[in-house]
Amino acid sequence: MGYGNQPYIVFKHKNISREHLHIVSLRVDEQGRKINDSHEYDRSMSVLRELERKYDLHPSIKGEELTDKVELHRVNYREGNVKQQISSVVRLCLRNYKCSSYGELRTLLERFNVSVEERTGIVDGRNYAGMIYGALTDDGYGIGTPFKSSKIRKDVGYDTLQKYYGKSKATLKEGGALDRLRQIVRDAMSLRNTRDEFRQLLKADGINTIFRINPVGRIYDVTFIDHEAGIVANGSVLGKEFSTNVFNELYPAFQKEEQHTVEPDRERWHEQRRSAANSLSGIVDTLLDLADARAYEEQQRIRQRKRRQKRRML
Known part of the structure; x- marks a missing residue:
């Protein structure tokens, strides 16, 4: 220098x-x-x-000199510096966990009060795809203004995540990669347990269980997060014996459960938000990107004019 x-x-x-x-x-x-x-x-x-x-x-980011935190913590909106908190959580999750799908990543990030949404569409005959991140409260509702992945960096963007899913999927298909998780889940599955007792058994082994339940109490999705092995796997990834139909037979809707699941009204809020966002996402995000590009080009033209003026003065 x-x-x-x-x-x-x-x-x-x-x-x-x-x-x-x-x-x-x-x-x-x-x-x-x-x-x-x-x-x-x-x-x-x-x-x-x-x-x-x-x-x-760890790579540094312009305007965000704070590098990723050593440990994962839930995003706390009241602490401020929300974008940095979210970027730290997302990067650490991608680094320390294997998720083979968007749904699994979304489930993982929600555990740390981070929302993520895929936004896809077609604008002017071209496909458009992007990611939107935001903060959640402890009860799972959005707070503050979500922002595009480009406000962090490409390493948390749509294209990078597609490669991450593919790499994770290939790793989890390797022999024995899911054996430990399958065995622990299999051992905890019993007609003698309630749904909550099943979750507590897995939690003792460092595994979170997230059931998604519809308004009538029926399970329509189950995901396991093995924090020790760094694996996030939907029941369908583990095999047919871990499907939602099997869990609905084990833990029918009439069982009274403590609310450690994704509550129906919260899930409906997520679905409504995603539906509304996706209908406009392609147009809005493309316009924003075009505006960013034009602002950048204008900034470059101003800098070039200043350089030419400076040379003439010299």
Whole structure:
């Protein structure tokens, strides 16, 4: 960067929870000449990415210097910095868990108060696909304004997630990958248990069970989250003996259960939200992307004009 022989100060910033370093140097060398700052941002980002690759560091994001948290925590809207909380949760989930479908990822993220929606459509004859992330309250309702995956980065976008699902699916098909989870679930399945007792047995082995239930109390989806193995698997992925029909026979709708499931009204809220969003998603998101592109192009034109004016002055 041209500052190697310059005097500098390194300052450790500790008065906020995120400790970090500032490096302050001089732009004028000992001969009184200004150090070249042409394309400084691009050059600094190139150095940064090289350091990240060399030392296996977590990628940094412009405007979001806080790297991913070491441990997964639920998003807390009241704490602020919601976008960073959500991006941290999403990245850590993708890094530490294997989900072979959008439904499984959605179920996982909801455990950490993050909503995710696929938005697809056709605009001007072209297919459009994107992801929308948002914060949830502890009881599962949306709070605040959701935002597009592009506001985080491509590594949580639609195309990247498709590759992630495929890679996860291939890994889970490897011999023995699901054996432990299948056996633990199989051992807990019993006519003598209630639905809640079944969940508690699995929870003791570090496995969350999420039943999705319709308004009349019938199970229409079951997903298991094995936190120890980092696996999220729908019952259909485990096999026919773990299908929703089997669980409906084991735990019929008339059983009185504690509300640890996805409640019907909450699920209807999700479905209504997704339905309304998908009907407009292609048009709205494409227009937003076009606006972003035009704003960027205009910004680039302004910068080019300023550079030309500066050269003429010199």
